[in-house]
Amino acid sequence: MTFQIQAVTVYGKQPGQIRTVPFRTGTLNIVTGDSRRGKSALLTIIDYCLASSDYPVKAGKVRTYLGAYAVTLVKPGQQLFVARRAPERGTAISTVLCILSQAPDTPPPPLEELSFTTPLDVAKDLLSDFCGIDRTVKVPAVARAQTIAPSIRHALYFCFQAQNEVANPDLLFHSQGEEWRPNTIRGVIPYFLGAVDPEQAALRNRLRLLRRDLSDLEAKLAQARDLGPASGQARALLTEAVEAGLLPHRDSEPTAEEVSSLLRIALEGRNQLVPEAGNDSDSDPLAAATGRRTQLRRAVGQNRARIADLKRALEENDDFAGHAREQRTRLASLGLMRVDRDTSQAAHCPVCESPIASANSTVAAIMHDLERLDGDLHVIGSDTPALQRLLAQEDEQLQRLRTALSRNQDEINEISAGLRALQREPDDVQRAAHVRGRISLYLDTTAQHVRAPQVEDRREDLQRQVAELEGLLSDDTQDDRLTSYLSLISQNIRTKAAALELDHSDAPIRLDVNRLTVVADTNDGPVRLADMGSAENHLGYHVATLLSLHEWFSEHRGPVPRTLILDQPSQVYFPPDYTGEPTPQGTDLSHLLNVYQTIVNTTQALDGALQVIVVEHADLADPLFRDHVVERWRYSNNQALVPPEWITEPIDEDEDEDE
Template sequence: MTFQIRSVTIYGKQPGQVHTVPFRTGGLNIVTGDSRRGKSALLTIIDYCLASSEYPVKSGVVRDYVGTFAITLVKPGQQLFVARRAPEEKKGVSTVLCVLSQAPGSPPPPLDDLRFVTPRDVAKDLLSDFCGIDRNIRVPAVGRATTIAPSVRHALFFCFQAQNEVANEDVLFHSQGKEWLPNTIRGVIPYFLGAIDREQALLRSRLRLARKDLSTHEAKLAAANAFAPAAGQAQALVIEAVEAGLLAPEANRETSAEEAPRLLRQALLHRGPQAGPEPTDDPISELRTRRSELRGLANRTRARIADLKTALAENGEFTDQANEQRARLATLGLLKSGLLDSPYGAHCPVCAGPVTPASVTAAALTTELEHLQSDLHAISRNTPAIEQMISDEEDRLQEIRSELARNQEQINEVTAAFRALDGEPDDIRRTAIVQGRISLYLDTAAQLAIGPRVEDRTEELRTRIAELETLLSEDSQGDRLTSFLSLINQEIRSKAQELALEHSSAMLRLDVNRLTVVADTPDGPIPLKNMGSGDNHLGYHVATLLSLHEWFAENDNPVPGVLILDQPSQVYFPPDHVGEEVLESDDRILLLNIFKAIHRTIHRLDGKLQVIVMEHADLEHPAFRDHVEHRWRRRDGQALVPAGWIDPERI
């Protein structure tokens, strides 16, 4: 079971000022009284103490005379006391709270005993745990490529109805009118309704982490590749060393990749330039000449591959046609060889009668078949040889391409080095620069050799992601959500009919995409804002929220067992009405119907739901009168902030 509210406590700005407003758990609590007595502040104080990121308490007496706010939360066998200071001047909100675990029934502690050391985010997590929310769950955020970790702040969407929300035709849930929050409400509804399977939620969390691991791993691979020396860098440095006189000119002749590091270490040990090449030597020209040779060789290789593939295709065509001709000539097998030796030279294969002209024709056809078979045999021997030649030439072409890449890297390295050295007229300084580049290369290569290599796990991570996506594709969350909403819709309709609301005879549904109630009629869907007067809007708000809390309580879902309604009777009074509220007979009946619906739900849930109503009206009916916990009238000096705290001129 999740928590309910035992009391709201305020601490004045003067020493010793404490006022506690208690509530009964598992029942209806009505706070009635005149305007500006602090009734609406109760909701904002509870909101503020439940780790709000804002300071929702309105300007006025409460802000002026209260220095600290607190609430006491209870659930079977546990009690949690949460206090939060009012913001200091010029500060938007207090960022630390006091969260104390107490023995059940303990009173609020004195202000001097409170220690405000818990950061708001930590307090929010503690309150979420106390509410029973699984903080390991992540749900997709509607309209954004992120996920949401449900918290107690999200559960309050279904627990509060502020004065401007309780009968609002445009919003159904608390804070729905704030920018960006509608998408958040859409995202968390499946979780709080219980439509998200824990195993599926864990799989989604693993998928999110796996995708993050893949992104991090790819970044590490890219960094490692960027740090590693280029394939042709060693050979290019050899050329630079020769140009700077650190190596003999012979070292520049087709240095192998294996030999280059040894020559570079040799160049690094030299303390003076060696006899360099003639001034007319141009390594860039040599590299470009070699590049031209490689390109020509690549072109010739591609041409040979094309010729071989053409020959292979022609062999295939000839083989197909030759096999067809051989099949036709194979009918010669019907001519018996013994018959060809007869005096007539041949006999009919059907009647064995002599056919004199057949001997010449049969002999010619037989000879042709033998030649055809010989050609097919020769081609069958040549085809594998041609295929092997194509494979060899393609391997050679790949080697040429690799060598071209290394050649380009060498050209780039040498060109960059020459540009840097052109500004250094001093041979000694030029030599030092080249040695510095060589030292950097050798150090980098050594670190890569002895340091841990970044193992390429890209395919492994992608396979894991694909497996998780396959498992998640079988999730039936959408079906569960549809089924649960269907059951909740039946309760909404039942309560709407009890309240005699317009369109209650139609099929009613909670539309979680538009966050409203819709009546499906023969004339089409009718959303809440088109359902008539304010008492209909109030009735559908109450019917929907009571139905949701029945679902939450009966299925042990992690939503506080609290519903707070601020001034539901406002729809029956003029906007500027102040003082004691006296309802007309019909309006009194409609308002009493609301309270009777609340009573039925509370009775059905047997203590699992607490309803707190702040009201101007003060009805004599037992359904109202017997549940008034606090009556704050100006003539009696009763209010949230005691009169003794306030400057007499403000009373």
């Protein structure tokens, strides 16, 4: 069971200053008031107290006159008090909180009784636990090579709608417009909807780690091979030895074992200096190494082109197979027509058993199409494994070519350095001594490498574990569960959209978690929220989507706070400077009341399992609105979040930001 918000408490900077804003759980709460009375600060204060990594409270009276903030969180039989100081001058945030477990209905304590000692990361874990989030679960991040541990901060994406979000056609969820947030939202949605099996998630994380270990091991083994006797550096030294006359010229490429032996021969000086060959360009070692590099680069380019072609073929196979399966499913659903296409027996209605004349030709055509699609799918299914094997072979070849390129570059570097050094030597004897010194240093270094602990080749064991986990996860139905859940939620969104009389509510509506938007599938094609006209539609689909998600969370025990906070939904219908009097009449008022009726209907249907907090400029006389008002902060009654008596200096209201 997760929590709702019982109160927001603010502490002034002077001793004894404390102000509490109470809320009713399980129902709609409205805080209405004029501009610059602190309404919007409620959302940012709650966000800050729930372990925010920044300080979202805007500049103005709230920042100027408040020294600490607190929220009281409740769930059946439990109460948690969370307080956090405003940042000290010169600091971005306060990194410690005060978290107290209290008996139900315990009032907020005075500031001097609070002890701010809980670090921010610990506070986030405690709040995640209180919310019911399983902190052992890791879900894969979208488009990033890491995992995400869902926390209270992720749950709040579905609980807040700030003033610039509640009717935004481009942003459906809280903080969606910030960097990396869209992919994070995509990554955690399956967990909060209940589509993630914790055991399967643990296996997926284990598989990810094993694949990373396998990749790291292959890199280490490749590095160890580069340090071995057949490395590019060794071959370059062999070339220098030939150039210095320590070894005779060889037409064939020596093996790794031969390179080591030849270097030792050159070092021990068993041969007399070999007369230097002519200056034929064909014997130029640097030119030969550069030529090999050109060939290797060409081979890499050809290999990459083959990989791109194979990947394109696999994608085309997948796309075709998907369309073919969809078409086959549609045709197969017509199998209610029970008829033998090879006989003249009429088909019968599956409901009333009445014969249906002239059905044979139609059914025969359908059966023919089904057989054709089955054949196509069989061909695609048999081609795909072969393409995957070819792709794996090309990937391995690319790795080998890259290793060869690395060795070749080492060889070029060594030859260049050696030639520069040799050019500085005045005679053949000194040049030979210089090369012997370089060979000696290299052999000593490789000897130390041989004596060092060798990298154990555990690739076979890691590959076996990866294959086992892939087999265990092959039957994982997380994607199917997510698709099913989103389909049910989308149906609920459409129902609420119809109640709100929104455009396209007569068409199928779906929540698209890849694009993080709502889409109407019309006869003219899909229409995304951003393409829908009218701010009323934008607001309506925001409200319908968030309410439908919270219904799902409540009915399926999703670990998300049972609180939805909306900042000024009436901005769609009334001007920003609307004061509440006189109350507008006509269609706009009717539509706004319809929004509130939908909210009330949802909270009532959930029987106390959902709390909705709305901050508003509007102050409607209709009982539907008036009966849910918990606070009125207007200049006429001298009420605000920050009590007027706390304000010791006059503030220019025209310059003070809307709070």
